[in-house]
Amino acid sequence: MSEDSHPFERFLRDGMMPHIWCEGCGNGIILNCFVRALKDIEIDVNKVVVVSGIGCIGRLSGYTNTDSYHTTHGRAIAFATGAKLANPELKTVVISGDGDLFAIGGNHFIHAARRNVDIQVICANNFNYGMTGGQYGPTTPLKAWTTTTPYGNIEHPFNLVHLAAASGAVYVARWTTLHVRRLTESIKKVLQKEGFSFIEVITPCPEIYGRRNKMATGIEMMNWFKTAAEIRNASDPAEAEISPEKIVVGEFIDAEKPTYDHLLREMMKQVQERIRGEK
Amino acid sequence: MTQERTVLTGKHFMQGDIACAEGAIAAGCRFFAGYPITPATEIAERMARRLPEVDGVYVQMEDELGSMAAVIGASYAGVKSMTATSGPGFSLMQENIGLAVMTETPCVVVNIMRGGPSTGQPTKPGQQDVMQARWGSHGDYEIIALAPSSVQEMFDLTIEAFNLSEIYRVPVFVLADEIVGHMWERVTIPSENAIKRVNRKRPRTLPEKYVPFLPDRDLVPPMASFGEGYRFYATGLTHDETGHPRTDTAKAQQELVQRLCDKIRKNREKIVRVSANMLEDAEVMVVAYGTTSRSAMSAVREAREKGFKAGLLRLITLWPFPDKEIAELAKRVRAIVVPEMNCGQIVREVERAAKETSVIFMPKLGEEPHRPVEILDAIQRGSYK
Missing domain, CATH: 3.40.50.920 (Rossmann fold)
Known part of the structure; x- marks a missing residue:
């Protein structure tokens, strides 16, 4: 590797650079942590499929030098379900945004989690719809200012980790883009785990969200993460608040449960054995 | 799997929906994602029973939006895939039918047409979705739709639908009315080796030289599957031959959308049957x-x-x-x-x-x-x- 090449060059699709993300955006950090995890665990990259929906982070699937697919808005998990069930050798990772996964795609999320399909979901939560210019979404905090909450947000936000846990995810964690090591460790863990795994990454969107909410730069948003974040591993995700004062992060759930994929293959095997027995 | 379970060779008294499912399995379909809906439910029920026997996957999704997305995912993973629905579900599928068109995904969508609009008359026949089949998703595209008129054709044309979808990398519709779907008639299922099956063109280059949306002279690009090392990218955005998004040039839009239309239009003589x-x-x-x-x-x-x-x-x-x-x-x-x-x-x-x-x-x-x-x-x- 030459001196001026990027250490993760072989994991990135160089024809797609430069990326579309704004200055101060945390999506690059998530991409960096993801490819670092791929490198660290020496996974067979030819078996990794990165699937994303629509939105700023949705472009990430184009940046990883893996098989990758950029679906319609909200449908990344459903697409990944089809790919994973059709070829169980694939490692299907969904990386998408809070609006994509929990507003328009919310139904697919809860059902994939309930089935325990072997899909790893990483959600970039930036508290708003960034790509369309900063409208409120399912994670926008109460009273926050966005272009469609000109008088302050009156909707209660989802607690994503609580939702994931209640829906049946076998791994649930939340980090911010400040927690690069812990985030990378979580990604490494889920890449090696079977079952529906969920990592929420709180990411700064200073350009679109922050500047309307008294955090006009990436640094200001990261400072909020730094002062407010409190690591509470194995705590109840129902209690994992996100407020100006406190952002509860950590690894909340790490459980074992038969995956849909496993139960499906078992059933298929039994059916086929029964047929052979009939002959 | 044993061949006699794959193709039920012989004469049968069979329902149209069931014949459709058997046609799909005979064509090589090994993935079904769907959502129950009258009068197409019997296709799902048959597939749920039959696919595990032939090493195929049946998954019941949470809705038709997800069903169509899963069908595309399975096709990209290299497996012939389908769904079956009726009007209300077909409406929900239009979103990802557009995605399947844009990313040139071989797949089959069966619509057993009932009376609409909206919930309409679920158990009664209609032919009210034929224009929706043509124009239902936004943007310009060409599509293939076949209309069986007997239980035998539910079997035969479902196979043909798979073959056409594999040849042209386009979703193909089987548009049957409720009467054809629910009718029971005699069906002759040929022997395994008498069934014509077509598989998508595969890349003829090394992975590092693979250009995923570079068409051959028939305007259809060869297709790699996930997990084979080609490491390609597909997107619903307008893209060039490399698959990379090109959202800001008229040339990219003209070239791609025109080709998506032309690959059907210029091959119409090979497709059209009366x-x-x-x-x-x-x-x-x-x-x-x-x-x-x-x-x-x-x-x-x-x-x-x-x-x-x-x-x-x-x-x-x-x-x-x-x-x-x-x-x-x-x-x-x-x-x-x-x-x-x-x-x-x-x-x-x-x-x-x-x-x-x-x-x-x-x-x-x-x-x-x-x-x-x-x-x-x-x-x-x-x-x-």
């Missing part, structure tokens, strides 16, 4: 498809007995529309009769193709198909034009 019956000397031509074509056939026979020179053009392919075939025949007849179980859909296409020739439209809504006598009456009227 069945001409007693048309050699016909003065009145009935144009019909699906169940309606069966009433039309009876009417034509009866008309002949009464001395009227009538014939039937049965449309097997609805899209691309057999306009050249109709235009040619239209020059030789006095009138064209078009019975449809809707308020006027395919008749518009017939009128466009028929030009000066008089077209008599016979709408039908509700639980019954056309009675032959109704079509006979129109044939008689047409004879005096």
Whole structure:
């Protein structure tokens, strides 16, 4: 590797650079942590499929030098379900945004989690719809200012980790883009785990969200993460608040449960054995 | 898996929906994602029972949005895949049908048409989705749709649908009405090796040289599957041959969208199928498809007995529309009769193709198909034009 090449060059699709993300955006950090995890665990990259929906982070699937697919808005998990069930050798990772996964795609999320399909979901939560210019979404905090909450947000936000846990995810964690090591460790863990795994990454969107909410730069948003974040591993995700004062992060759930994929293959095997027995 | 379980060779008394499922399995379909809906549920039920026997996957999704997305995912993973639905579900699938078109995904969507709009009459037949099949997703594209009119064709045309989807990398619709879906008839299933199966073109280059959307001369690009080391990217955004998004140039939009249309348009002669019956000397031509074509056939026979020179053009392919075939025949007849179980859909296409020739439209809504006598009456009227 030459001196001026990027250490993760072989994991990135160089024809797609430069990326579309704004200055101060945390999506690059998530991409960096993801490819670092791929490198660290020496996974067979030819078996990794990165699937994303629509939105700023949705472009990430184009940046990883893996098989990758950029679906319609909200449908990344459903697409990944089809790919994973059709070829169980694939490692299907969904990386998408809070609006994509929990507003328009919310139904697919809860059902994939309930089935325990072997899909790893990483959600970039930036508290708003960034790509369309900063409208409120399912994670926008109460009273926050966005272009469609000109008088302050009156909707209660989802607690994503609580939702994931209640829906049946076998791994649930939340980090911010400040927690690069812990985030990378979580990604490494889920890449090696079977079952529906969920990592929420709180990411700064200073350009679109922050500047309307008294955090006009990436640094200001990261400072909020730094002062407010409190690591509470194995705590109840129902209690994992996100407020100006406190952002509860950590690894909340790490459980074992038969995956849909496993139960499906078992059933298929039994059916086929029964047929052979009939002959 | 044993071959006799893959293809149920022999003669059967079978329901249309079940024959469709068996056709899919015979064609090599090994993935079904769907959501229960009358009158297509029997296809899902059959697939749920049969696919595990042949090492295939049945998954019941949370809705039709997810079903269609999963079908595309499975196809990209290299497995022939399908879903089956009816009007309300077909509406929800339009979003990802567009994605399948844009990312050139071989897959089959069966729509057992019931009465609409909205929830309509779930257990009653309709032919009201034929224009939705053509234009249902946003943007410009060409699509293939086949219209079976018997249980045998539910088997045969489902195989053909898979083959066409693999050849042209496009979703192919099987548009059957509820009567064809729920009818029981004799079906002859051929032997395993008598079934023609076509598989998508595979890349002929090394992974590092693979250009995922670079078409061959037939305008269709070879297709790699996930997990094979080609490491390609596909997106619903307008893209160039490399698959990379090109959202800001007119050239990219023109090249891609034109090719998506042209790969069907320029191959229409290979795709379009009609069945001409007693048309050699016909003065009145009935144009019909699906169940309606069966009433039309009876009417034509009866008309002949009464001395009227009538014939039937049965449309097997609805899209691309057999306009050249109709235009040619239209020059030789006095009138064209078009019975449809809707308020006027395919008749518009017939009128466009028929030009000066008089077209008599016979709408039908509700639980019954056309009675032959109704079509006979129109044939008689047409004879005096």
